[in-house]
Amino acid sequence: MTTLPAIIYNQLFVSLPEPKFDLAGQTAIVTGSNTGLGFEAARHLVRLNAETVILAVRNIEKGEHAKQRIEESTKKEGVVEVWELDLSSYESVKSFVRKCNQNLQRLDCVIGNAAIGPGLYKTFEDNEAALTVNIVSTFLLNTLLLPLCRKTSRLFNVQPRLTFIVSEVHGMARLPERQQPDIFAALNADKSSSGMRRRYGVTKLLGVLLTKELAARMGKPDNQGVIVNCANPGFCVSDLGRDAPAVYRPLMVLLNLILARTTEMGSRAHVFAAAGSAETHGQYMSNGRVEPPSEFVRSKDGMETQHRVYDELLKKLEKINPGISQLVVGK
Numbered sequence: 579m580t581t582l583p584a585i586i587y588n589q590l591f592v593s594l595p596e597p598k599f600d601l602a603g604q605t606a607i608v609t610g611s612n613t614g615l616g617f618e619a620a621r622h623l624v625r626l627n628a629e630t631v632i633l634a635v636r637n638i639e640k641g642e643h644a645k646q647r648i649e650e651s652t653k654k655e656g657v658v659e660v661w662e663l664d665l666s667s668y669e670s671v672k673s674f675v676r677k678c679n680q681n682l683q684r685l686d687c688v689i690g691n692a693a694i695g696p697g698l699y700k701t702f703e704d705n706e707a708a709l710t711v712n713i714v715s716t717f718l719l720n721t722l723l724l725p726l727c728r729k730t731s732r733l734f735n736v737q738p739r740l741t742f743i744v745s746e747v748h749g750m751a752r753l754p755e756r757q758q759p760d761i762f763a764a765l766n767a768d769k770s771s772s773g774m775r776r777r778y779g780v781t782k783l784l785g786v787l788l789t790k791e792l793a794a795r796m797g798k799p800d801n802q803g804v805i806v807n808c809a810n811p812g813f814c815v816s817d818l819g820r821d822a823p824a825v826y827r828p829l830m831v832l833l834n835l836i837l838a839r840t841t842e843m844g845s846r847a848h849v850f851a852a853a854g855s856a857e858t859h860g861q862y863m864s865n866g867r868v869e870p871p872s873e874f875v876r877s878k879d880g881m882e883t884q885h886r887v888y889d890e891l892l893k894k895l896e897k898i899n900p901g902i903s904q905l906v907v908g909k
């Protein structure tokens with residue numbers, strides 16, 4: 579449930595169990611894993627015996643510091659690698675994927691965790707910054723990694739997972755731009771401060787819709803194939819609000835004190851999704867299990883928006899990487 583009372587209930591009374599999967603032999607990528615939820619998720623993956631965990635970060639120095647902290651706390655060396663990935667640049671995403679294809683024998687899970695919530699309008703590439711980082715680059719990355727995941731599935735008889743980190747605030751986001759002929763263009767055109775206040779939630783709503791549509795277009799994974807899902811970690815203490823206007827800071831401190839989960843607790847949601855079975859394909863996960871997304875996402879209007887916005891995204895991805903559409907349906 580994504581209503582306000584349900585959110586408050588989850589924050590105050592629901593704890594996620596500690597994940598107990600065995601990921602021996604597996605290779606994982608976590609974007610934005612030098613800090614916050616991504617860092618804690620990567621630390622869990624190391625603890626759960628993953629063979630290789632790649633911290634995909636935009637700042638190598640911060641990544642190396644995170645690697646050191648993970649190694650010290652898990653007492654495991656030779657697992658964590660730090661690779662550069664800057665989601666504000668499409669070329670950085672493509673170069674990261676080339677490195678994956680050249681160096682990785684297998685790829686079992688990708689957690690698309692990195693996100694921003696800018697307070698002011700700015701652009702990266704052809705979009706407002708949060709649209710590029712949270713949506714376009716994240717879907718570019720995961721779609722370009724599909725062939726390596728499928729190869730892993732065939733060679734090792736496993737079902738790799740692509741997990742998008744979303745949020746229950748997707749249930750409060752409104753998307754009036756769906757009435758416009760081009761949703762991305764309308765979102766990019768809105769430079770108002772009210773537009774920026776709702777922008778982060780809108781990207782999370784788009785994340786849920788696009789996950790569902792990508793999963794539908796890829797088809798159901800049977801014994802083999804790639805699983806795509808999205809996960810909500812709940813409201814957690816982190817650096818995410820760093821760009822919020824100063825006037826909101828006291829409120830955020832208060833909410834952190836009263837309601838927030840620790841990042842470690844929230845990151846368990848990442849791990850449940852990243853180790854999810856075929857039943858999680860195309861699903862929204864919250865509290866570590868499949869839950870219904872917002873009423874809008876489940877509505878006819880939501881489903882129509884889901885098809886349209888995915889078509890628009892695919893057009894953008896085709897411009898960035900011609901031929902990428904073939905990867906979605908490829909086996």
Ligand SMILES: NC(=O)c1ccc[n+]([C@@H]2O[C@H](COP(=O)([O-])OP(=O)(O)OC[C@H]3O[C@@H](n4cnc5c(N)ncnc54)[C@H](OP(=O)(O)O)[C@@H]3O)[C@@H](O)[C@H]2O)c1
Binds near residue numbers: 637690819
């Ligand atoms: N915290 C919450 O309450 C909450 C609730 C629901 C969902 N989530 C979701 O959980 C995920 C993680 O959030 P968080 O709270 O852990 O946030 P955070 O502490 O702000 O961490 C965000 C991470 O993303 C990275 N990042 C930002 N821009 C990037 C770029 N252009 N390229 C590559 N990496 C980039 C950051 O790197 P730098 O350190 O270099 O900036 C950082 O590692 C996000 O998807 C967020 O929407 C969070």
